[in-house]
Amino acid sequence: MANAAKRFEVIPGQPRPQIAFTEVTLQLGGKTIIENLSLGVRAGEFLCVVGASGCGKTTALRLAAGLYQPTSGRVDFDGQLMLHPRREIAIVFQDYGKALLPWRTAAGNVSLALEAGGMPSAERPARIEELLRTVGLPGHAGKYPAEMSGGMQQRLQIARCLAQEPKTLLMDEPFGALDAMTRQGLQDEVLALVAASGATVIFVTHDLDEAIYLGDRVIGLLPHPGRIGIELAVNLPRPRDQLSTREHPEFLRLRRQLFDFIKATEQ
Amino acid sequence: MNRHATIWLWRAASFAVAASFIALWQLIANLKLVSPVFLPGPDRAWASLVRGFSNGDLWSKLAGTLEHMAYGWLAASIAGIAIGAIIGSSRIMRTYVAPSLEFLRPLPVSAIIPVAIAMLGLTQAMALFVIAFGAIWPIMLATIHGFAAVEPRLYEVARSLQMSRLAVIFKVALPSASPDILAGMRLSLTVALILSVVCEILAGLDGLGHWVLLSARAFRSADLFAGVILLGVTGYVTSVAMSMAEHRLLAWQASQR
Ligand SMILES: Nc1ncnc2c1ncn2[C@@H]1O[C@H](COP(=O)(O)OP(=O)(O)OP(=O)(O)O)[C@@H](O)[C@H]1O
Numbered sequence: 238m239a240n241a242a243k244r245f246e247v248i249p250g251q252p253r254p255q256i257a258f259t260e261v262t263l264q265l266g267g268k269t270i271i272e273n274l275s276l277g278v279r280a281g282e283f284l285c286v287v288g289a290s291g292c293g294k295t296t297a298l299r300l301a302a303g304l305y306q307p308t309s310g311r312v313d314f315d316g317q318l319m320l321h322p323r324r325e326i327a328i329v330f331q332d333y334g335k336a337l338l339p340w341r342t343a344a345g346n347v348s349l350a351l352e353a354g355g356m357p358s359a360e361r362p363a364r365i366e367e368l369l370r371t372v373g374l375p376g377h378a379g380k381y382p383a384e385m386s387g388g389m390q391q392r393l394q395i396a397r398c399l400a401q402e403p404k405t406l407l408m409d410e411p412f413g414a415l416d417a418m419t420r421q422g423l424q425d426e427v428l429a430l431v432a433a434s435g436a437t438v439i440f441v442t443h444d445l446d447e448a449i450y451l452g453d454r455v456i457g458l459l460p461h462p463g464r465i466g467i468e469l470a471v472n473l474p475r476p477r478d479q480l481s482t483r484e485h486p487e488f489l490r491l492r493r494q495l496f497d498f499i500k501a502t503e504q
Numbered sequence: 505m506n507r508h509a510t511i512w513l514w515r516a517a518s519f520a521v522a523a524s525f526i527a528l529w530q531l532i533a534n535l536k537l538v539s540p541v542f543l544p545g546p547d548r549a550w551a552s553l554v555r556g557f558s559n560g561d562l563w564s565k566l567a568g569t570l571e572h573m574a575y576g577w578l579a580a581s582i583a584g585i586a587i588g589a590i591i592g593s594s595r596i597m598r599t600y601v602a603p604s605l606e607f608l609r610p611l612p613v614s615a616i617i618p619v620a621i622a623m624l625g626l627t628q629a630m631a632l633f634v635i636a637f638g639a640i641w642p643i644m645l646a647t648i649h650g651f652a653a654v655e656p657r658l659y660e661v662a663r664s665l666q667m668s669r670l671a672v673i674f675k676v677a678l679p680s681a682s683p684d685i686l687a688g689m690r691l692s693l694t695v696a697l698i699l700s701v702v703c704e705i706l707a708g709l710d711g712l713g714h715w716v717l718l719s720a721r722a723f724r725s726a727d728l729f730a731g732v733i734l735l736g737v738t739g740y741v742t743s744v745a746m747s748m749a750e751h752r753l754l755a756w757q758a759s760q761r
C-alpha cells in the first residue's frame with residue numbers, strides 16, 4: 238500500500254505517462270548509481286537525456302528497457318510494473334557492432350525480430366524489404382554487418398528495432414561513433430520515422446545540440462549518484478530543419494542554458 | 505597477382521620436397537640399405553595398394569576404419585556439444601565443473617582402454633566408447649569456450665525480443681560458438697582416427713589397424729606400408745574435407761577480417 242501511494246499520480250486531464258519512473262534507486266556492486274529518480278514520459282514524446290560521462294544515462298535507459306530492476310522504487314510501462322524486457326520496447330545500442338548477429342545478413346538480422354514476433358515466414362521477405370527501404374538500406378539485404386559501414390550498421394539496428402513495432406524506442410548515443418554528416422542525416426531520418434510511427438522515444442546523447450534539435454524535452458542528469466539536475470521543454474516548431482532550427486533564437490537560448498548546466502556539473 | 509605467384513611457388517616447393525622424399529626412399533630400398541623384409545620400396549608399396557584395392561581387401565578394411573572413426577566422432581560431437589553447451593552457458597556450472605574437467609582432460613585415453621575392455625570386452629561397443637571418450641574433449645572444451653564467449657549484448661537483444669530459451673540457444677549461442685565448435689571437431693577427427701586404429705589392433709576389429717598388424721606379423725612389409733600410407737591419406741582427406749566444410753559454414757567470417 239505504501240508503494241501504491243508513491244505511484245506516479247494520474248493528473249486529471251493529463252494522459253497517464255507511458256513510462257513512469259517512481260522514486261527509482263538502483264545500486265550495482267554496492268554503489269548507488271541512480272538515486273530517487275522520478276520521471277514520466279508521455280506516449281509520443283521525444284525525450285532527450287544528457288549528462289557528463291558516467292552520470293548514469295545508460296543505466297537509466299536500461300531500467301526503462303527492463304534490463305535492470307530497481308533496488309527500490311518502481312518503473313511502470315503503460316501502467317504496468319515492468320518486470321522484464323518486452324517486445325514493445327526496442328533498444329538501439331550504442332555499440333552497433335556488438336548488437337548485430339555477424340553470421341546473419343542484413344535481411345537475417347531484421348528477420349530475427351520478426352521471428353521473435355511470430356510472423357509467418359512467408360510474410361517476412363516483403364516486410365524485411367520494406368523495413369530496409371525505410372532506413373535507407375534498399376539493395377543491401379544480402380550483406381553481412383561486417384561488410385557495412387558504421388552508419389549502415391546503425392541503420393540496420395534501427396530497422397531491427399522497427400521490426401519489433403515498438404511503442405517505445407530507447408536509443409543510447411546511437412550516433413556517437415558516426416561522423417558529423419552521417420549523424421545529421423540519421424537525425425532527420427529518425428525524426429521522420431518517429432513522426433510516422435508515433436513511437437515514444439528516450440534518446441541519450443552527450444551532444445547538447447543534438448538533444449535540443451531532436452527533443453520535445455531535454456533532461457540533464459547530475460552524477461554520483463545519477464539524478465535529474467535540469468529539465469527543459471523544447472518549444473521549437475516541427476518539422477525541424479538542420480539550418481533554420483539551429484539558428485532559431487530559442488535553440489540558442491536552450492543551448493546556452495544546457496551548456497552552463499553541463500559546465501557546472503563538470504566542476 | 506603477386507599473391508598467386510607466391511602460392512604457386514609454395515605448392516611447387518612442397519611437391520618437390522615430397523617427390524625427393526619418395527626418390528630418397530626408392531634409393532634406400534634399391535641399395536638395400538635396409539632389408540626389404542622391413543622396408544619395401546615405394547614401387548612395391550604402390551603395387552600392394554593397387555592389388556589390395558583391385559581385389560577389394562583394402563576397400564573393406566578402409567570402410568571398417570572409416571565406420572569406427574565416424575561413429576565415434578559423431579557420438580563425441582553430439583555429446584560434446586550438448587554437455588559443452590550446458591556447462592558453457594552457465595557461469596555457476598563453469599566454476600563448479602571446470603576443475604573436474606581439468607582433472608579428467610589430461611588423463612591419457614590409453615588409461616581408459618583397460619577399463620573399457622574390462623567393462624565391455626573386446627567389442628565394437630568398447631571401440632565406440634574409447635573413440636568417443638578420446639574425441640569428446642576437444643569438442644567439449646571448444647564448445648564451453650564458445651558458449652562462454654558469446655557477446656553479452658546479443659543476449660540482451662534476445663531478452664528485449666523476448667525470445668524463448670530454445671530460440672536463444674539455436675539462433676544466438678550456437679551460431680556464435682560455431683567457429684570454436686567446428687575447430688574442436690576438426691581436432692577430434694585426428695584423435696578419432698588414431699583411436700580407431702588402436703582399438704582395431706587391440707580388439708581385432710575389421711579395419712586398417714588390424715590389416716597393418718597382420719601384415720607386420722607376416723612380414724608382408726609392402727602390405728604394411730600400403731596400410732600405413734592409406735591411413736595417412738585418410739587422415740589428410742578427412743581433415744581437408746572438414747576444413748572445406750568449415751569454410752562453407754563460416755563464410756560470414758571471411759568478411760570480418
Ligand atoms: N554493472 C555495473 N556495476 C557497477 N557499476 C556500474 C555498472 N554499470 C555502470 N556502473 C557505474 O555506474 C555509473 C554510470 O554508468 P553509465 O554507463 O550509466 O554512465 P553513462 O552516463 O551512460 O556514461 P557514458 O556517457 O560514458 O556512456 C558509472 O560510474 C559506472 O562506472
Ligand SMILES: [Mg+2]
Pocket residue numbers: 294295296409
Ligand atoms: Mg552510456
